[in-house]
Amino acid sequence: IQLTESGGGLVQPGGSLLLSCATSETTSNWYSIGWFRQAPGKEREGMACMKSSGDELYYEPSVDGRFTMSRDDAKKMVYLQMDNLEPEDSGIYYCAADPSGFPANYYCTGMISFDPWGHGTQVTVSP
Numbered sequence: 001i002q003l004t005e006s007g008g009g010l011v012q013p014g015g016s017l018l019l020s021c022a023t024s025e026t027t028s029n030w031y032s033i034g035w036f037r038q039a040p041g042k043e044r045e046g047m048a049c050m051k052s053s054g055d056e057l058y059y060e061p062s063v064d065g066r067f068t069m070s071r072d073d074a075k076k077m078v079y080l081q082m083d084n085l086e087p088e089d090s091g092i093y094y095c096a097a098d099p100s101g102f103p104a105n106y107y108c109t110g111m112i113s114f115d116p117w118g119h120g121t122q123v124t125v126s127p
Contacts, residue, residue, distance in 0.1 A: 001025045001116065003095050008121030015085050019121060021078040021095035028073040029053060031097040034107045034114055035069060035080045037123075039091035046108025047093070048080060051101055058104035063089070085125045092120040 002024040011017050019035070027033055034049040048069040049058045057069055068081040078095055096114030098107065106112040 001027075001031060001097050001099075003097060003116065003118035005093060005095050005118045005121040008093060008123045010124045010126065011085055012127055013086055013125055015125070016081070016083045017085065017123060019080040019082065019093055019095075019123070021080075021118060023076045023078060023097065026073055026076055027052070027071060027078065027097065031099055032101060032104070032107055032114075033069075033071065033078050034096050034098075035067075035078075036094045036096060036108075036114075037089070037091040038094070038120075039088075042091075044094065046110065049104040049108040050078075051104045052099075053101060056104045058108045060108060082123070085123075087125045090123055090125045093123055094118050094120045 004022045007019040032052045035047045038044040066084045096117045098114045
């Protein structure tokens, strides 16, 4: 499976962005998917992860309630709606996939590694 992110950009604090991840294959029931962020000087962190079955989502606590992950199987797209953005949300956002169905939090917390990864899209939150 190949993954291509888009939708990043510059946004003011409090603003919104919709990130998209185009997948080369249908992910529903085949791949678990995650959105990760890498801020400058920091390690990559899991922001939102979805189990392959689609019935389980995990959000990193700092984004829970502000970010929403969804999937459109017909379009082979995965989305991350980001609202009420803060400067700390800045970084390169990656989507990643794995052909297994472990609990969603296993992926976002690093217990299970995703492979492959997209090339990322830059998000900058600044006045």
